Amino acid sequence: MSARFYADVALAAGTSISLPEQTARHVQVLRLQPGERITLFNGRGDTEGEFDATVERMGRSDVDVTIGAWTATAREAARTIHLVVGMPANDRMDWLIEKATELGAASIQPVMSERSVLRLKAERADKKVAHWRGIAIASSEQCGRNRVPLIHDVATLGEWLKKSTAETGAAASNGMRLLLSLQDGSRPLAEAVASTALASFTFLNGPEGGLSPAEEAAALACGFSPVTLGPRVLRAETAPLAALATLLCY
Incomplete structure (x- = not known):
């Protein structure tokens, strides 16, 4: 199997191009x-696929290739799953993005909440997001995905809830919204998923320490349903991956 590379340029069989710098x-x-x-x-177009290519010239800082045949593939998850995650600290967010990409997340929205340890603003936030997008690209190259998950810019939870609800027009119009919660009465995630035929899900998980009661109430008011992953309390970087794996099984 030849090495796989993501190229953010138009690709067409029979053409020659210089690869993007990265x-x-x-x-x-x-x-x-x-x-x-x-x-x-x-990752462009309505149909998944990848192109064969042949290296024609290796320069000091540039590489020319000839694009060969296009092959249709079907490696994306049957369900569209968007993760909204309270960013875990240190390098755990890197690990989360790498594994979420492998498992098939369609997008990842990093958010800051009341209990967030990691807080990013301005240039520092931009650098982190660029770093995370690079991780998503590398993970897609490795695992065989032909669509790189979208890594959104960092936002506060309040900003994201307001924007996402306004964009959808109604909370229920963007598939099922699920909130990981330790509240009594939260449904098991597998049970909630098994009872719906929806193909799109948004899963919200807090940072270390979880969301505050006020934040949970705000999420519920925006159409999120509380769910649980079981009797154990998972780490902030583990819970979204467990949820993603569960959602892909039903």
């Missing part, structure tokens, strides 16, 4: 030579 750098790291085959994908 993609070219990755090809050069592998010390590929002219004549060697690679696989390219850009």
Whole structure:
């Protein structure tokens, strides 16, 4: 199997292109030579697929390739799952994004809440998001996905709730909204999912320490339903992945 690379450019069989700078750098790291085959994908279009390509020239900082045949694939999850996560501290968010990409998340929205340890603003937030998008690209290349999950800009939970509800027009119009909660009466996630034929889900999980009561109330008012993953309390970076795996099983 040839090495896979994400190229954020238009791809068409029979054409020759210079790879984007970041993609070219990755090809050069592998010390590929002219004549060697690679696989390219850009996540564009309505149909999943990837292109064969042949390295034609290796420059000091650029790489030219000829695009070959396009092959349709079907590696995306049957359900569209959006994760809204209270960012865990240190490098745990990196790990979460890598694994969520492998499992098939369609998008990841990092949010700051009352109990968040990690707080990002302005340039620092932009750098972190760029770093996370790079992780999502690398994970997609490795696992065989041809669509890179969208990593949204950092927002506060309040900002995101207001914006997302306004964009959908009604909370229920964007599939099922699920909130991980330790409240009594929360339904098991598997039970909540098994009872619906919806194909789109938004899963909200807090940071270390969870969401505050006021934040949970705000989420419920925006159409989220409280669910539980079981009797144990999972870490902030583990819970979204457990939920994602569960949602993909039903």
